[in-house]
Amino acid sequence: xxxxxxxxxxxxxxxxxxxxxxxxxxxxxxxxxxxxxxxxxxxxxxxxxxxxxxxxxxxxxxxxxxxxxxxxxxxxxxxxxxxxxxxxxxxxxxxxxxxxxxxxxxxxxxxxxxxxxxxxxxxxxxxxxxxxxxxxxxxxxxxxxxxxxxxxxxxxxxxxxxxxxxxxxxxxxxxxxxxxxxxxxxxxxxxxxxxxxxxxxxxxxxxxxxxxxxxxxxxxxxxxxxxxxxxxxxxxxxxxxxxxxxxxxxxxxxxxxxxxxxxxxxxxxxxxxxxxxxxxxxxxxxxxxxxxxxxxxxxxxxxxxxxxxxxxxxxxxxxxxxxxxxxxxxxxxxxxxxxxxxxxxxxxxxxxxxxxxxxxxxxxxxxxxxxxxxxxxxxxxxxxxxxxxxxxxxxxxxxxxxxxxxxxxxxxxxxxxxxxxxxxxxxxxxxxxxxxxxxxxxxxxxxxxxxxxxxxxxxxxxxxxxxxxxxxxxxxxxxxxxxxxxxxxx
Amino acid sequence: xxxxxxxxxxxxxxxxxxxxxxxxxxxxxxxxxxxxxxxxxxxxxxxxxxxxxxxxxxxxxxxxxxxxxxxxxxxxxxxxxxxxxxxxxxxxxxxxxxxxxxxxxxxxxxxxxxxxxxxxxxxxxxxxxxxxxxxxxxxxxxxxxxxxxxxxxxxxxxxxxxxxxxxxxxxxxxxxxxxxxxxxxxxxxxxxxxxxxxxxxxxxxxxxxxxxxxxxxxxxxxxxxxxxxxxxxxxxxxxxxxxxxxxxxxxxxxxxxxxxxxxxxxxxxxxxxxxxxxxxxxxxxxxxxxxxxxxxxxxxxxxxxxxxxxxxxxxxxxxxxxxxxxxxxxxxxxxxxxxxxxxxxxxxxxxxxxxxxxxxxxxxxxxxxxxxxxxxxxxxxxxxxxxxxxxxxxxxxxxxxxxxxxxxx
Numbered sequence: 001x002x003x004x005x006x007x008x009x010x011x012x013x014x015x016x017x018x019x020x021x022x023x024x025x026x027x028x029x030x031x032x033x034x035x036x037x038x039x040x041x042x043x044x045x046x047x048x049x050x051x052x053x054x055x056x057x058x059x060x061x062x063x064x065x066x067x068x069x070x071x072x073x074x075x076x077x078x079x080x081x082x083x084x085x086x087x088x089x090x091x092x093x094x095x096x097x098x099x100x101x102x103x104x105x106x107x108x109x110x111x112x113x114x115x116x117x118x119x120x121x122x123x124x125x126x127x128x129x130x131x132x133x134x135x136x137x138x139x140x141x142x143x144x145x146x147x148x149x150x151x152x153x154x155x156x157x158x159x160x161x162x163x164x165x166x167x168x169x170x171x172x173x174x175x176x177x178x179x180x181x182x183x184x185x186x187x188x189x190x191x192x193x194x195x196x197x198x199x200x201x202x203x204x205x206x207x208x209x210x211x212x213x214x215x216x217x218x219x220x221x222x223x224x225x226x227x228x229x230x231x232x233x234x235x236x237x238x239x240x241x242x243x244x245x246x247x248x249x250x251x252x253x254x255x256x257x258x259x260x261x262x263x264x265x266x267x268x269x270x271x272x273x274x275x276x277x278x279x280x281x282x283x284x285x286x287x288x289x290x291x292x293x294x295x296x297x298x299x300x301x302x303x304x305x306x307x308x309x310x311x312x313x314x315x316x317x318x319x320x321x322x323x324x325x326x327x328x329x330x331x332x333x334x335x336x337x338x339x340x341x342x343x344x345x346x347x348x349x350x351x352x353x354x355x356x357x358x359x360x361x362x363x364x365x366x367x368x369x370x371x372x373x374x375x376x377x378x379x380x381x382x383x384x385x386x387x388x389x390x391x392x393x394x395x396x397x398x399x400x401x402x403x404x405x406x407x408x409x410x411x412x413x414x415x416x417x418x419x420x421x422x423x424x425x426x427x428x429x430x431x432x433x434x435x436x437x438x439x440x441x442x443x444x445x446x447x448x449x450x451x452x453x454x455x456x457x458x459x460x461x462x463x464x465x466x467x468x469x470x471x472x473x474x475x476x477x478x479x480x481x482x483x484x485x486x487x488x489x490x
Numbered sequence: 491x492x493x494x495x496x497x498x499x500x501x502x503x504x505x506x507x508x509x510x511x512x513x514x515x516x517x518x519x520x521x522x523x524x525x526x527x528x529x530x531x532x533x534x535x536x537x538x539x540x541x542x543x544x545x546x547x548x549x550x551x552x553x554x555x556x557x558x559x560x561x562x563x564x565x566x567x568x569x570x571x572x573x574x575x576x577x578x579x580x581x582x583x584x585x586x587x588x589x590x591x592x593x594x595x596x597x598x599x600x601x602x603x604x605x606x607x608x609x610x611x612x613x614x615x616x617x618x619x620x621x622x623x624x625x626x627x628x629x630x631x632x633x634x635x636x637x638x639x640x641x642x643x644x645x646x647x648x649x650x651x652x653x654x655x656x657x658x659x660x661x662x663x664x665x666x667x668x669x670x671x672x673x674x675x676x677x678x679x680x681x682x683x684x685x686x687x688x689x690x691x692x693x694x695x696x697x698x699x700x701x702x703x704x705x706x707x708x709x710x711x712x713x714x715x716x717x718x719x720x721x722x723x724x725x726x727x728x729x730x731x732x733x734x735x736x737x738x739x740x741x742x743x744x745x746x747x748x749x750x751x752x753x754x755x756x757x758x759x760x761x762x763x764x765x766x767x768x769x770x771x772x773x774x775x776x777x778x779x780x781x782x783x784x785x786x787x788x789x790x791x792x793x794x795x796x797x798x799x800x801x802x803x804x805x806x807x808x809x810x811x812x813x814x815x816x817x818x819x820x821x822x823x824x825x826x827x828x829x830x831x832x833x834x835x836x837x838x839x840x841x842x843x844x845x846x847x848x849x850x851x852x853x854x855x856x857x858x859x860x861x862x863x864x865x866x867x868x869x870x871x872x873x874x875x876x877x878x879x880x881x882x883x884x885x886x887x888x889x890x891x892x893x894x895x896x897x898x899x
Binding site: 033034055083128132361364427 | 499502508511534538539543561567570574580581
């Protein structure tokens with residue numbers, strides 16, 4: 001694993017750049033020591049490492065404006081970083097430059113608007129932080145939590161279209177952004193959404209992103225390649241009186257796929273998360289589980305919320321009716337039970353999948369973790385499961401497939417996951433993920449939080465006109481290619 | 491934890507792709523346990539950041555990370571440094587000693603981490619320190635500790651106390667089933683704590699003795715200076731055995747951790763029961779033995795070597811609650827979420843600013859409870875919290891629990 005790549009920064013002018021960065025951020029917030037740079041040079045995945053030249057801890061918008069102006073003038077790459085625990089190499093510098101670490105000092109929850117139900121956040125706010133703040137101060141409001149450690153960044157997840165435990169009703173997190181404040185390549189600030197109304201309303205007017213032309217698309221999913229987000233307003237939701245979960249056990253891919261689609265279409269569950277049965281065994285302490293023939297394939301967790309017991313019971317009845325239809329259609333049995341009861345029987349370790357935000361323990365078994373995370377057409381879940389399973393079998397990797405219904409099954413998430421020992425098995429996992437990617441692309445899946453190597457493969461098959469327009473847009477937004485250059489393989 | 495790195499990879503998988511272990515530098519000169527710990531760092535930790543905050547409480551957990559900010563100063567960053575040094579991706583230089591040694595090894599990261607390697611995180615840092623000492627030598631101030639221990643058997647550089655004078659003063663026998671292992675900090679600096687313990691033992695009528703103890707090794711193990719450790723341990727095992735002890739009681743959290751855990755780690759068998767003073771005293775008290783405390787408000791600081799390192803949280807609280815007529819108010823961060831006092835891991839001597847700034851945060855947290863007494867069960871915590879308390883100019887009284895018991899007994 002080679003850490004250094006061709007950096008755009010010339011070693012001869014490095015001291016001049018350092019002086020300027022120290023002027024902007026203060027000397028204690030700038031480092032170029034190799035031991036400090038190293039942890040920012042790679043992540044848990046198979047993505048190629050790359051050293052930054054500098055790390056700066058950002059404290060305020062003024063610093064971002066100044067550094068962007070300077071970087072644009074000198075054509076220095078800027079790579080935004082929050083916690084760096086994405087699974088996609090998204091904060092690994094492709095051409096050296098300056099990593100802007102927002103996670104340590106620009107991490108305030110600026111404002112919660114109770115009646116408009118949004119949170120205005122600085123880039124460094126984590127899910128754990130927001131969870132604590134809402135629990136202690138606004139218990140009647142809730143945000144969403146992904147299958148990710150509590151210290152993942154909220155804003156990063158939102159602008160990269162992450163998904164979470166309310167995604168079945170509300171869809172991708174990218175859809176829940178009310179507004180953004182972004183520093184553009186020339187150092188100017190643009191506010192997207194209703195917040196564009198001006199400074200007097202700066203905190204209180206982030207209620208929606210409509211009805212102006214939706215410029216949010218210039219920043220969402222661009223992986224920091226079009227500007228630096230300095231504020232983000234995310235929607236909150238009323239917390240209902242009852243929050244419980246059901247657990248359904250599904251046999252085979254056809255039944256599981258149908259279950260995910262049909263339950264999603266009922267529009268009554270907050271989320272549908274299906275994981276391979278092997279993953280449940282991992283959570284219970286078996287690092288290399290084997291599914292027995294007699295065992296079902298997928299446990300599916302259904303978080304549900306309701307205004308009262310009656311409301312909840314109606315929802316449970318509807319789920320059960322839907323299950324009966326599927327059972328009849330596939331001549332199968334789907335066991336559905338209260339999740340708490342199940343956890344009490346099988347062991348509390350299984351609760352990591354339900355009590356979010358939490359550390360999903362099977363994900364943190366080794367030093368490496370990677371996945372092919374995709375937005376998927378719901379109708380193709382069955383062949384996706386079956387053919388991906390063949391890759392897992394080929395490489396003798398414990399099956400780890402994670403799926404979701406999104407926005408009432410308008411679309412789905414299909415995410416095969418691989419854990420591995422990074423300094424031992426990288427080559428093996430690169431081959432396995434490449435094979436899985438081909439299966440996903442064959443069935444129309446689109447990778448999200450896309451690693452560079454996947455983006456390059458994607459470019460080989462997508463519409464050339466789209467790609468041309470994409471590149472033109474990037475050029476328009478970032479003429480000197482300073483924002484996360486090399487991302488998206490361009 | 492299995493150290494067979496390929497254990498989970500089947501022959502079938504190996505047929506698909508050749509397994510290529512990263513080439514490692516030679517670490518055969520390290521203690522075997524530390525070699526094992528470094529291998530753990532290669533194969534575990536995805537840097538999920540869970541170590542940075544108290545799990546479930548979502549409060550900051552890492553003094554070093556909070557102080558310096560760069561990823562290299564959090565547990566996951568240190569694991570990455572270990573990995574890079576082991577695989578030769580990072581070269582040794584003096585600057586690298588800072589992130590390796592400017593860590594209190596409080597072990598809070600271990601309590602927060604939910605992964606299978608969590609109980610080895612401090613081990614990895616200590617192994618990394620041994621590697622650094624072997625390659626570059628220890629940082630200057632910490633080296634002094636080893637020099638002093640080598641000469642006088644304590645890290646403070648005072649002439650070795652054989653404890654014979656104390657034995658005479660308290661009329662203690664040469665042999666007893668219980669040995670009070672005083673610990674260097676109590677014996678050479680926080681003498682009130684030592685004297686209070688001796689007084690409590692006398693008042694309770696305990697048949698005990700003292701031995702010519704040498705440093706338990708804690709400050710050296712914590713700072714990767716392991717050369718003297720076998721001799722120190724062998725000496726202490728010998729004098730404890732010669733005293734006929736079945737139980738060793740210590741009032742020092744650092745000694746307790748070392749006697750309880752590190753002796754085994756270094757392949758030594760003490761062969762006796764190890765108890766902290768609080769757990770020795772508690773069952774020997776009965777209702778009416780302690781005077782009332784006049785509704786004084788106290789709060790309790792968990793010493794990391796008891797808490798984060800050994801999960802020892804309940805007994806000191808039970809002892810506090812046994813004291814009649816006091817008001818016990820907990821700080822915000824307690825037990826697994828507790829914030830360190832800042833003294834351990836060689837930081838007090840090596841990085842005094844970090845030690846004091848960490849302690850000041852704890853003092854402010856104690857202030858918020860409106861307590862009159864900040865109580866702990868470790869002489870080193872008492873020392874550093876007292877130092878910070880003086881700098882803050884706070885009326886808070888920093889005291890060890892055994893001192894309170896002595897006053898009330």
